[in-house]
């Protein structure tokens with residue numbers, strides 16, 4: 016393995032600010048681009064970072080809150096529109112309703128974007144543009160492969176495996192998963208949105224990197240539902256300590272924690288309980304995973 020990178024597309028919340036908006040991550044190795052969540056503007060941020068959406072071959076959703084999937088139609092349709100029909104198929108995984116959502120977006124019967132797919136595969140204007148870019152007729156319709164998965168499921172491919180575990184978030188309204196990616200001898204856990212829970216701690220055990228929800232400073236969420244269904248900075252530190260991970264990467268931050276002063280204070284607090292490395296994440300930034 017020559018290199019392993021984490022591209023942070025989105026590391027914020029549903030409420031955008033100039034620095035952060037939604038969730039989206041890409042792990043890049045020599046052979047693969049795996050995407051975790053597809054929050055608002057993920058595709059735009061990928062283009063800004065010189066990441067080709069067509070090269071993403073797997074997409075995993077932690078759950079279907081909009082700050083984790085709002086850019087999904089943009090990603091699917093941009094990937095298809097710019098494709099020449101020769102690249103690998105995109106595999107998509109997530110808790111229900113991943114399959115239903117995908118079909119509702121791009122299904123040819125009554126999908127929200129069926130009209131666009133039909134127009135672009137039938138009208139000479141689009142077909143000419145497709146041929147000019149090197150495409151060969153007949154132009155194929157998208158063939159994305161969505162899969163609903165459950166806690167404990169393992170997806171194994173040639174260069175990596177992903178194991179899912181229950182994330183306790185806003186059930187029963189939405190199912191939520193955390194993921195552990197094993198790739199190139201490294202393990203990277205994405206907690207998604209969850210409160211501290213045994214299943215995520217077990218999944219994270221001795222991981223090299225824990226990409227962990229940290230919505231706010233602990234004292235700012237004390238006594239609110241955010242303390243019951245998400246994680247503050249001390250929760251993240253305790254999870255990292257209990258799971259004995261090597262590196263803790265904080266993501267999904269609201270404004271009050273992502274300001275530089277608050278974050279430096281948060282790191283000091285976390286270091287009292289977790290002795291490993293704590294990394295602040297910034298959007299549209301790439302981290303080398305050694």
Ligand SMILES: [Zn+2]
Nearest residue numbers: 078080184208
């Ligand atoms: Zn959520």
